[in-house]
Amino acid sequence: MNKIDINKSWNYASAAEGTEHIQLKSKYDLFINGEFVKPSSKKYFNTINPANGEHIAKVAQANKEDVDKAVKAARKAFKSWSKLEPKERGKYIFRIARMIQERAKEFALIESMDGGKPIRESRDIDIPLAANHFFYYAGWADKLEYVFPNKSPKPLGVAGQIIPWNFPLLMAAWKIAPALAAGNTVVLKPAETTSLTALKLAELIQDSGLPKGVVNIITGAGETGAEIVNHSDLDKIAFTGSTVVGKLIQRSIAGSKKKTTLELGGKGANIIFEDAAIDQAVEGIVNAIFFNQGHVCCAGSRLFVQASVESVVIEKLKDRLSTLIIGDPLDKNTDIGAINSAEQLATIEKYIAIGKKEGADIYQPKCQLPKKGNWCRPTLFLNVSQSHTIVQQEIFGPVLTIQTFRTIDEVIEKANNTPFGLSAGVWTEKGSKIFKLSKKLKAGVIWANTYNKFDPTSPFGGYKESGIGREGGLHGLKPYLKFEL
Numbered sequence: 173m174n175k176i177d178i179n180k181s182w183n184y185a186s187a188a189e190g191t192e193h194i195q196l197k198s199k200y201d202l203f204i205n206g207e208f209v210k211p212s213s214k215k216y217f218n219t220i221n222p223a224n225g226e227h228i229a230k231v232a233q234a235n236k237e238d239v240d241k242a243v244k245a246a247r248k249a250f251k252s253w254s255k256l257e258p259k260e261r262g263k264y265i266f267r268i269a270r271m272i273q274e275r276a277k278e279f280a281l282i283e284s285m286d287g288g289k290p291i292r293e294s295r296d297i298d299i300p301l302a303a304n305h306f307f308y309y310a311g312w313a314d315k316l317e318y319v320f321p322n323k324s325p326k327p328l329g330v331a332g333q334i335i336p337w338n339f340p341l342l343m344a345a346w347k348i349a350p351a352l353a354a355g356n357t358v359v360l361k362p363a364e365t366t367s368l369t370a371l372k373l374a375e376l377i378q379d380s381g382l383p384k385g386v387v388n389i390i391t392g393a394g395e396t397g398a399e400i401v402n403h404s405d406l407d408k409i410a411f412t413g414s415t416v417v418g419k420l421i422q423r424s425i426a427g428s429k430k431k432t433t434l435e436l437g438g439k440g441a442n443i444i445f446e447d448a449a450i451d452q453a454v455e456g457i458v459n460a461i462f463f464n465q466g467h468v469c470c471a472g473s474r475l476f477v478q479a480s481v482e483s484v485v486i487e488k489l490k491d492r493l494s495t496l497i498i499g500d501p502l503d504k505n506t507d508i509g510a511i512n513s514a515e516q517l518a519t520i521e522k523y524i525a526i527g528k529k530e531g532a533d534i535y536q537p538k539c540q541l542p543k544k545g546n547w548c549r550p551t552l553f554l555n556v557s558q559s560h561t562i563v564q565q566e567i568f569g570p571v572l573t574i575q576t577f578r579t580i581d582e583v584i585e586k587a588n589n590t591p592f593g594l595s596a597g598v599w600t601e602k603g604s605k606i607f608k609l610s611k612k613l614k615a616g617v618i619w620a621n622t623y624n625k626f627d628p629t630s631p632f633g634g635y636k637e638s639g640i641g642r643e644g645g646l647h648g649l650k651p652y653l654k655f656e657l
């Protein structure tokens with residue numbers, strides 16, 4: 173193979189986005205009943221930029237009393253919101269979607285500053301998709317009777333919604349848009365390391381004129397989340413996050429009237445057959461595991477390569493890794509940004525150490541990492557087997573395990589040998605193989621000759637320990653409705 177060392181022949185000039193025009197307050201209160209109110213706890217925590225450790229703002233810590241205030245506001249608002257003409261509900265949701273589009277650049281910058289993801293991703297994926305979710309569900313608000321004919325769909329009531337830090341605004345959109353379209357009101361809590369875009373969304377919602385109390389956004393860490401889960405006047409808990417917390421939530425609400433959807437962890441298999449278009453597949457491998465620093469529940473974190481093409485795929489993959497640019501999330505050239513928090517970096521490093529200790533071969537490109545902030549090189553682990561901890565457990569970072577297979581049956585067996593079942597990818601020229609695998613793989617989402625493609629119209633969710641219920645598409649409306657037969 174004729175190799176060109178792109179690193180030596182090309183130098184990218186820095187292309188950092190300016191942040192002068194974004195508006196951030198130094199301190200954020202809780203958004204309850206359409207107003208920003210001080211937390212009863214009087215406590216605030218810091219939100220920092222994971223790329224340089226700099227303090228960005230202070231964020232209120234909601235306690236039990238605050239959760240109760242937010243739930244009461246949502247309960248009161250539910251009376252009129254659920255009775256509002258559905259097409260009027262739809263108009264508000266459309267307005268929120270349009271306003272996100274108008275302020276997209278500011279949202280993208282804040283998302284990257286607060287969470288560490290490359291601006292290219294927040295600009296081209298997170299924020300447009302968040303707007304699309306509101307657009308999509310706005311369209312359904314006045315069509316529920318047609319979607320579920322003769323079933324008299326009715327909203328559930330008040331939903332408590334808890335979201336993670338990997339796609340902060342997008343996850344808020346996944347939760348709020350279908351809930352509102354179905355006529356519910358909500359209390360949403362973003363993750364403690366990435367509260368800012370949810371709080372900017374609260375400002376936008378205030379500007380949109382949405383009736384007070386329909387959306388309440390309160391901030392805090394796990395204890396605040398637990399107060400939401402345990403509140404007695406909620407009809408539904410929608411949670412996206414780790415399987416550990418998902419299990420805790422299920423235990424807490426067992427026996428109560430609350431309905432749940434849980435979108436939890438994953439350990440996606442990305443399967444490359446010998447007949448695949450190898451260059452595209454290599455690009456797909458990179459996108460599957462290094463998109464958003466691997467902080468993706470559906471990441472393709474287990475690679476399965478057909479043995480006959482193993483050496484060529486690995487060589488091309490290593491080459492590609494050497495060209496990835498790691499660094500300033502606000503730089504438009506950046507491919508891999510900062511790890512979201514020091515805690516998450518410690519978790520990833522723990523797994524890398526376990527991988528080495530258990531005898532796997534590690535490969536990392538020799539790229540420079542910034543001095544300050546939380547960084548992790550893209551990492552490959554070769555010579556791993558099914559029993560390795562790094563193959564079995566979710567790492568939630570830029571770490572890929574690589575295994576080989578010879579036959580379809582073998583790869584199906586290996587791919588399904590996991591407690592998770594969220595996603596998978598299949599790379600082959602043969603439609604018949606795609607059909608066979610998509611039937612046999614136990615995963616909620618299976619991509620063929622692509623990976624990490626998201627669309628508001630398509631349902632997303634998992635089997636086994638990856639969760640319960642679906643979000644997105646018509647499937648995503650159902651968990652916010654009850655039916656009178």
Ligand code: ADP
Pocket residue numbers: 334335336337361362363364392393394395396397398399401412413414415417418420421
């Ligand atoms: P991760 O391990 O990826 O940080 P978590 O599941 O801990 O994911 O966090 C996802 C969301 O769940 C965050 O908003 C977090 O504050 C919240 N959370 C954490 N612990 C609990 C809990 N015991 N009950 C409810 N929510 C929680």
